[in-house]
Amino acid sequence: xxxxxxxxxxxxxxxxxxxxxxxxxxxxxxxxxxxxxxxxxxxxxxxxxxxxxxxxxxxxxxxxxxxxxxxxxxxxxxxxxxxxxxxxxxxxxxxxxxxxxxxxxxxxxxxxxx
Amino acid sequence: xxxxxxxxxxxxxxxxxxxxxxxxxxxxxxxxxxxxxxxxxxxxxxxxxxxxxxxxxxxxxxxxxxxxxxxxxxxxxxxxxxxxxxxxxxxxxxxxxxxxxxxxxxxxxxxxxx
Numbered sequence: 001x002x003x004x005x006x007x008x009x010x011x012x013x014x015x016x017x018x019x020x021x022x023x024x025x026x027x028x029x030x031x032x033x034x035x036x037x038x039x040x041x042x043x044x045x046x047x048x049x050x051x052x053x054x055x056x057x058x059x060x061x062x063x064x065x066x067x068x069x070x071x072x073x074x075x076x077x078x079x080x081x082x083x084x085x086x087x088x089x090x091x092x093x094x095x096x097x098x099x100x101x102x103x104x105x106x107x108x109x110x111x112x113x114x
Numbered sequence: 115x116x117x118x119x120x121x122x123x124x125x126x127x128x129x130x131x132x133x134x135x136x137x138x139x140x141x142x143x144x145x146x147x148x149x150x151x152x153x154x155x156x157x158x159x160x161x162x163x164x165x166x167x168x169x170x171x172x173x174x175x176x177x178x179x180x181x182x183x184x185x186x187x188x189x190x191x192x193x194x195x196x197x198x199x200x201x202x203x204x205x206x207x208x209x210x211x212x213x214x215x216x217x218x219x220x221x222x223x224x225x226x227x228x
Contacts, residue, residue, distance in 0.1 A: 042220035
């Protein structure tokens with residue numbers, strides 16, 4: 001499968017726990033983007049990363065949220081001390097490094113905080 | 115604040131008709147425009163992208179761009195019930211040049227009645 005891979009597909013956490021969402025970009029893509037989508041809402045940009053660099057984190061909440069894209073392995077979106085308001089679908093997208101390219105999305109991780 | 119505006123709908127058209135979906139954007143310097151389709155509970159799927167003023171056709175889909183009016187539209191000819199979905203307009207902000215995140219509208223829900 002050459003598409004954007006996200007796991008897990010569904011994640012249930014109790015309030016106060018940590019959530020870790022993983023994303024492997026499409027083969028040949030070096031740019032990764034994280035978006036959050038609340039029910040009946042649009043996609044909200046969170047963070048844009050290249051390998052070992054955060055390029056734009058203007059959409060990330062200032063506290064509890066962090067993201068990384070290490071030299072080896074998938075990109076990780078980490079949410080510490082989750083609250084009910086963090087319940088949402090989190091989508092990862094990727095694009096190649098060259099050209100004016102669209103983003104290709106993974107299947108998303110549905111986070112439920114109980 | 116860069117914004118992308120869409121009529122939330124629902125837009126209801128009979129099978130076989132032309133569906134017209136509209137989008138306006140606030141960042142006058144934007145150069146890249148994208149249409150995604152999202153079925154309920156699924157991830158966004160790229161339909162078309164357009165960079166130049168005018169029309170771009172791909173099968174039953176036509177994207178239209180008017181940069182002077184800051185307006186982009188998507189026409190779906192011979193609409194089918196399987197086209198029923200939410201259509202997301204996305205714009206890459208000018209500051210991002212040819213790379214970087216997209217700003218999404220909230221989407222227009224299309225319903226094609228048999």
